[in-house]
Amino acid sequence: MSSEETAPAAHAAPAPHGVTYRARHHRGTGPGHITPDGCSVSLYARLPAGDEPEIVAAAAPSGATLLELGSGAGRLTRPLRERGFRVTAVDESAEMLAQIDGAPTVRSTIEDLRLDERFDVVLLASFLINTADDALRDALLRTCAHHLAPGGAVLVQREGEWHRTRTTGEEWEHDGMTVRIALREPAEGGAKRTRMEYAFEDAAWSQTFVSHDLDETDFAQALHRAGLTLDAYLTDDRTWARALPR
Template sequence: MNTGTGPGAITPDGSPVEFYLLLDADDEAEVIASAVPAGASLLELGSGVGRVTHALLAKGLSVVAVDESAEMLAHVRGAETVQARVQELDLGRRFDGVVLASFLLNTPDDGLRRAFLAACARHVAPGGSVLVQWQPYETHERWAPGMGRTTGPIGIVMDRVERVEPHLFSATMRYTHGERAWTQSFESRQFTDEELAAELGTAGLVRDRFLTEDRTWLRAVPAGQ
């Protein structure tokens, strides 16, 4: 794997830049836009190459895109970009919506997870919302090698999955485009809804509602709002 610069680079979390440049937005932009006012200001944490950023801009939303990878941010167009680690971010500004996608909530590192949520809380405006993408408890139970999807020349398939602790999973995804292939390994912590509420509570946030039928997107708001 190439860990240098340019489209072939691999970011610190193992994301292959070249592959993410091939992907179009799924329904993420629609989900996010449905949960904020028209023309809202958004802080997108972990924007990557702008796959969702560009779709949000097309919907008339104002986006500040944050990522720790300069290689990823180099491909974002039309949005203000900030290269920073999410857990350390403090822009001194607040937004109508803060987006924490890419299942960052499921990191097994308790301190890191709570730092992500704290960053969300300190950037959300009064009356605003935090939009979180996570892997629900039941989703982990369905994980198995071979599951995934193929759309045209692009394949995203779980190559390996292992339950290393009762509620901690280790997995490897295999990405393909024609003859090219990439792998990305990660760990994911499994939470019940009650544990999710407790994690949100560490940052003074409460779940307002789930935004999708599969429960992978939720809207959280500051407690007391």
């Protein structure tokens, strides 16, 4: 399903490969296509949805229109559509979007996205808010605010204490996959560089990325700069939050 056939009218285009902040600082290894920000399409197509669809469904109106920013291979797209949400999936990777069936798709970087349509819910998951590029963070949130329909809400997933306390060498099992933190070290500007390794019986991948701890004050200020305000934290660990227009 191509974005040209299914997507709402848009004023957006994917940035050339190699020019985004993520492309400069993120890397990935393993079989199959690796996106400019180091994500493996094959790996992301295997990842389980976890409890995220339930968190989103509990915070959004039944049957709402939902703009999913950074959808990847549809890990959340499919279960959200199964729950009755009318999802439009956005990603800068055509290879990721090719994994998604049954939902409109738009190929674009999030920061450049400007659709003509507005949505009841805008979803910014996968800890994208924790980018180590402050200007990019502001641009992501401005895109969220721009696409809200009257009465709409932005749902944001942010890194919590679980991420801050992980250290190099930790390893655990998750749904048939071995996950290992191969590297955890300080990076420029107070950020941290992490290399994650993911191993199944038949294949293995790694992803290296930089991120920035975002405490509640920093988070609230970032929302404010984009014309948003924190409405509520949706989980006890405060990794999921709902924001509303100011």
